[in-house]
Amino acid sequence: MATLVHRSPEVEAQEVNYLNVEHGWKSWLLTTDHKRIAMLYVISITLMFFVGGLMAVLFRINLLEPEGLFSAETYNRLFSMHGIVMVFFFLVPSIPATLANFLIPIMIGAKDLAFPRVNLLSWYIYVLGAILTLYAVVRGGVDTGWTFYAPYSSTYSNSYVLAAAFGVFTAGFSSILTGLNFIVTVHKMRAPGMTWSRLPLFVWSNYATGLIQVLGTPVLAITLLLLAFERIAHVGIFDPNIGGDPILFQHLFWFYSHPAVYIMILPGMGVISEIVSCFSRKRVFGYNFVAFSSMAIAVLSFVVWGHHMFLTGESMYTGLAFSLLSFMVAVPSAIKVFNWTATMYKGSVQFDTPMLYAFGFIGLFTIGGLTGLHLATLGTDVATHGTYFVVAHFHYVMVGGMVMAFMGGLHFWWPKMTGRLYPEAWSKFAALIVFIGFNLTFFPQFILGYLGMPRRYHAYPPEFQALNVLSTAGASILGVGYIIPMVYFIWSLKSGPKAGNNPWGAAGLEWQIPSPPTTFNFDETPIVTEEAYNYGPLEEVVG
Amino acid sequence: MADIVVSEGHEPALEGTHLKHHFATAAQQMDADTLGMWTFLITEVLFFGGMFASYAVYRNLYLDAFASTSLYMNVVLGGTNTAVLICSSLTMALAVRAAQLSNRKHLQLFLILTMIFGAAFLVIKGFEYHDKWVEGLIPGIHWFGYPEFPQYAYHAEILFFLYFCMTGMHALHMVVGLGLLSYLLIQARRNIFGASYYTPVEMIGLYWHFVDIVWIFLFPLLYLIGYHLHLHHK
Amino acid sequence: MTVHAHIPKVGTLVAVWAALLVATGLTSTVAYFDLGWLNIVIALLIAVVKASLVVWIFMGVRHTTNLTKLFVVAGLVWLSIMVLITYSDYSTRSWNYQPQPWSHAAGNGPAAK
């Protein structure tokens, strides 16, 4: 795809890379290399993922019995901390801070992100936020749900709301800095010849993500700050006792948190574009449409937040507008699914592990997206809002979508990041386990939801037990599915076979440099002369 | 290939010592810095925006209660502060200009003037806060119940809550700005800035102007809501 | 030398400064008169003009790239999305719940003086 000018053959043979160029704690903790920072992020978000996952396993165990195995207090704290940790400390930074941090400069032919020190700062801020939140966990947790709805969180809750809220507040700035860095990098750091229409779709989707992070996160920050002041001073603007409106909190909260859903899924969509293209040996069908759909999602995601509030007493007319706009944001997501499918048409399809995850993503995201229609439709939202239907819907998008994409991306670029291959049979087995476990966990919840089982119940009427047991069984399978890759990834670091520059035969600048890359990625700034996904000359034009 | 690891190895220092290793040219670096700063300012706009949205909603719902708070707002001090900030913006703009012209003496002078104006703003703000404390207008913490307008007691509390959040956040930004200006002053003394490199001066200038703009909106929205009701003369 | 170093004239900066001071005086003066709903409109208009002067001249947007201008506009557009849509909820809430067309809803719109 690109011509690397004056590239000497010794480059392949040389052993110095970003991992071994320096040694010791200090060389990692003070690094400004985007690849090392990405690895720091990989470690920290994996830790948080397992913290959040452990909580999920525990509260699924609680739900085995209708009366609940734990106390209500424990259960409420478990599901709240699960949500907070998973959303703000895993899903939001997952792909942007790790894979995109590692790959964006390489994909556009740059030596680093525009602001390497800001990048390191963002990791420290993330760690600070995580510590604050974990402090809240250790002290006894928070029981407000990840949504922190006032006035429960501001007045009534007896848990560590302030610590958790400040943790999330802090982590928000880490997210802002990452997004800011991507935006500037994509605008200003592209190699000669790397035009916007030649950018890999992964870069497009992360650019769109960056816009949402920059535009949405500050609103969450100020909302949590107002909430904290209200909790400290026992009076404030969401307090109904002085004429404040709790619905205003929801407006401000969802102004960030609905777009945040797209922060969580857009980078995953970018990963899938890369994987599907590579393992179909074919350029992505309708490149322009896929690229612009990312931007359309970024923009439209900011005008649909009210669909979380149809039944709060929000104006019916505003509700109608939000419902209509919510259907509009479904269109660009649908475009992506259709284009990935069409990419395989007349391709040369291979089933390596990343492709299995991509299949999983497309399937589960389709289900997750389509069930979103039930919630965007005013009439059916009345029956499904606040039930397990919603839980199932967003887990299909977040876990079935984003976590699948993250795992797929990790398997795809692991050889590039570490220079090592992982055992193929095990990885395929794990992908299968994840897929089965996931569906077993969350599909029953759609049925539970329409039956009316409310979210966030630590105990429930006995007729819901069978489906809950099924769900818990699935969760344990899912847990196993996530632990297996942990094991073989760590194993591969020392004992995996060497990967070589391009184990998948993929197109893209990142595959033309050594694995692992050297500190500055390229010896010479590459000059790009071709489109992305150049797996061969264009042969056929449909339509 | 040891030379790849040495950061300045490949880059001939064409444009002075301030070019970071990962940029190709000083122009690219400056473009990136400018764009980064503007992106940051956009996040700031939305950060304050959350409070402005709340303000809009409640002003619409409780206009009379909001208007009644004008009795307690010191328009003279608020107006003076507006003028002080505008002056500081001028001196900041002149400081950037001095840096562009490599005029070190003027740069230092204008930076010091900007800091004096900034500090004056904070001192005046401190007096206002003190008055609010004395009058018992701190919602939830030191609130006397708004005896002059009992009909507005509840809703006026919302305005004062917003007042302290908005002006407090603004003052916090001023304090950060003063810190940044001190940093600039130290750098300027060391003669770092000149026509070929003045990005930090320009960037911090942008930040300072932004803080000024926030105040330009806060002044009429918080101090002048019910000014025309002439509550002082009642 | 950097590429687009535009050095503003001292006269321009001082003129903007003077205009800002005058506008501040104007805001306070106008607020002294009871103009009903016009009070807030005029106050906001003056504030927008003042802010534009600062952005355009002091912050040098006049001489920056189109990209920077685009970013400035985008920030304002997003701010207005948030404020206006949130506001629209409150201003249309009463539409549905008032069966009598001849009455005004509580808290709908600024008080008519």
Add this chain to the structure above:
Amino acid sequence: MLANVPLLADFPLFPVAASEQAPGIDALYWFITIISIVMTIVIFAALAYFAWVYHSKRHPHATQIEGSTKLELTWSILPFLVMLVMFAWGAQIFYRAQNPPKDAMEIFVTGKQWMWKIQYPDGTREIDELHVPVGQPVKLTMASEDVIHSFSIPAFRVRHDVMPGHYNSLWFTATKPGRYHLFCTEYCGNQHAGMIGWVDVLEPREYANWASGGGAQGSLAEQGEKLFQQNGCATCHLLDQQGRCPILRGLYNKPVQLNDGRTVLADDAYLRESILDPNAKIVAGFEPNVMPNFKGQLSEENVIQLIAYIKSLSPGGPASQQGTQQPAVVIAPRSANPPKVANAAQH
């Protein structure tokens, strides 16, 4: 549906539909679900087919294709048109859900950590139990004492959040006698899962029997009248002549001129605000600070009783108020109100 199959009786897969609006919502639900299933199958089938036919073993060389604008437009516009149908259908159901019929019987619900308090016009009070007759539209007026709750009856497919500081409402017409769950579906603290109750749908005759058993403390309006006396309201709010405070007779649902020139409607929300925070809106010609503040003194239930009393002072007014002194009138379906007025009032 499936729940009626004996084998699946204790393992339901689909909820009972026990209200007039449930079948409509179910129809829309199935419409969206079936379209979703069809779409899922189409995509899965395409994926499987391409994966099989174009597997690298069978199709070693990919054919590079740019894309197709026609196809892109097709699969953008067609789904959007289908979604517009969903939108319009859903909006129609929602609009109906938001506008209770004028002859609906009104029951009051107060959410409080962690129980539902139900008050009937005849003065009966219950906790976590709601009794309604078959075939009678019922409007629930809901208030919260503390945090946000959400009142939901899955078998009726109705739900609405209960916001502190607001009156919220929902309505339904039960169609099948039986006993159904009611849930709180907005997380409200420790015993959120304990805010489960039952809805008993009774045949009209049984309901009349049940209703005649209640009301020992007098009707809701009578309870309100008692409160009105106890709290000293009657000393200033004289019934037939101007006292220090406005006359309340005939006030309900009438426009009120305020001292700042605005006109507001004396509906439930206004009355509630005027009881809890009397200075917020002063009627033209009256002084502020005459009436004490009842915030913290009266519970939401008390306020509901007082409002019922004030309503009872305006018999035969233009819209929606009930003849609360006579429970029999309330129960009798579709009586009392002249439909003309009700219709005219809708727009």
